[in-house]
Amino acid sequence: MAISNMQAIKQSNYSAIYKLLYTNDKLSKQLIAEQLQLSLPTVSTNLQDLLQYGLIKKNGKFESQMGRRATAYSINPTAIVSLGVEIFFDHATIVLINTHGNLIDTSRLSLMFNRQESYFKQFGEWINKFIKEQKLSREQIAGIGIGIQGLVSNDGQTILYGKILNCTGLSVEDFKAYLDYDITFYHDADCVAVAEQNQEQSNQDAIYLSIGEHLGTSIMVAGQIYSGQNGRSGTMEHVTLDSHRGRPCYCGKKGCIETYCSLSSLLVDNESATAFFNRLSQNDADTMARWQTYLDYLADAINNLHMFVDNPIVIAGEIVRYIDQSTINDLAERTRKITAFPDDHNYLVLGKVTDYAVAIGAGLPKIEEAIDNI
Ligand SMILES: [Zn+2]
Numbered sequence: 001m002a003i004s005n006m007q008a009i010k011q012s013n014y015s016a017i018y019k020l021l022y023t024n025d026k027l028s029k030q031l032i033a034e035q036l037q038l039s040l041p042t043v044s045t046n047l048q049d050l051l052q053y054g055l056i057k058k059n060g061k062f063e064s065q066m067g068r069r070a071t072a073y074s075i076n077p078t079a080i081v082s083l084g085v086e087i088f089f090d091h092a093t094i095v096l097i098n099t100h101g102n103l104i105d106t107s108r109l110s111l112m113f114n115r116q117e118s119y120f121k122q123f124g125e126w127i128n129k130f131i132k133e134q135k136l137s138r139e140q141i142a143g144i145g146i147g148i149q150g151l152v153s154n155d156g157q158t159i160l161y162g163k164i165l166n167c168t169g170l171s172v173e174d175f176k177a178y179l180d181y182d183i184t185f186y187h188d189a190d191c192v193a194v195a196e197q198n199q200e201q202s203n204q205d206a207i208y209l210s211i212g213e214h215l216g217t218s219i220m221v222a223g224q225i226y227s228g229q230n231g232r233s234g235t236m237e238h239v240t241l242d243s244h245r246g247r248p249c250y251c252g253k254k255g256c257i258e259t260y261c262s263l264s265s266l267l268v269d270n271e272s273a274t275a276f277f278n279r280l281s282q283n284d285a286d287t288m289a290r291w292q293t294y295l296d297y298l299a300d301a302i303n304n305l306h307m308f309v310d311n312p313i314v315i316a317g318e319i320v321r322y323i324d325q326s327t328i329n330d331l332a333e334r335t336r337k338i339t340a341f342p343d344d345h346n347y348l349v350l351g352k353v354t355d356y357a358v359a360i361g362a363g364l365p366k367i368e369e370a371i372d373n374i
Pocket residue numbers: 237238249250251252253256258
């Protein structure tokens with residue numbers, strides 16, 4: 001057998017053992033050999049190599065009725081970490097996540113977004129400081145994902161359309177001047193979908209309706225974001241109902257669903273979502289009336305989405321902090337009343353990620369890439 005073939009097999013065993021451990025809490029050498037149909041010496045050699053590189057660790061012993069208790073092996077969840085960032089117009093947040101996508105720590109930077117050199121410098125200094133404080137080595141960091149309110153090129157290197165932050169044309173190179181890491185942009189609504197799927201540990205086909213200050217939508221098919229030819233699929237927020245007389249949208253058009261279903265459409269000037277939902281919980285009459293109108297609009301949007309794609313619709317994003325299953329049931333009831341088809345099944349789901357969904361979802365693909373490359 002050619003040497004290159006031998007090396008390829010060795011590499012694939014090494015990789016298969018790591019990936020098997022990644023999807024299991026812990027396993028013994030025997031169980032790994034059985035599941036991958038490898039010999040015990042082959043498994044032993046690879047486990048030694050994985051231990052030496054710090055990718056896995058010994059994790060106690062398994063219970064045994066007789067004989068020696070077998071050593072348990074698990075992945076080392078901090079061997080590969082990534083950083084996820086969300087950029088807002090007046091601040092940015094960063095999360096550090098481990099190999100399982102679990103949150104380790106966060107930081108916040110108050111800084112108005114702009115495209116001056118000084119912004120990228122301060123942004124870079126903030127992240128480099130965070131990396132230092134977390135005592136992370138360069139080898140540990142799989143990369144930095146930046147979740148941003150805008151449409152992103154398929155290679156994640158350029159913002160194709162960024163009206164909210166006025167960042168059309170923004171490039172990862174602008175950040176790399178002060179941040180020497182692998183950096184990729186992701187559409188914020190897609191990040192929310194990725195974070196939700198990671199939390200659910202599922203990759204069911206679904207639409208993620210992300211409701212925060214602004215609205216975003218993402219379509220997940222076979223565990224992948226369906227972004228379409230130009231990265232515009234699923235931008236439900238700019239579907240219009242009355243483009244001549246409707247409410248003005250930040251995109252420059254009128255009547256976009258964004259102007260009826262985002263949190264900024266629900267709130268009045270200087271009103272925070274927390275203040276609104278506090279008043280709602282106190283049964284304030286005016287607040288309750290606004291909420292009822294909002295839910296009617298939202299039910300319309302959900303029903304329209306479901307007409308296009310017959311899959312679960314997950315209500316995700318910032319709104320998840322403020323609502324519970326009773327709101328989902330209420331919305332389901334409203335959609336049943338307006339749908340054209342007799343819809344007896346329940347397709348509406350409440351998301352689970354209440355905090356840092358965009359930043360977590362921006363960090364996760366880097367981890368996935370690093371695991372794929374083992
Ligand atoms: Zn619009």
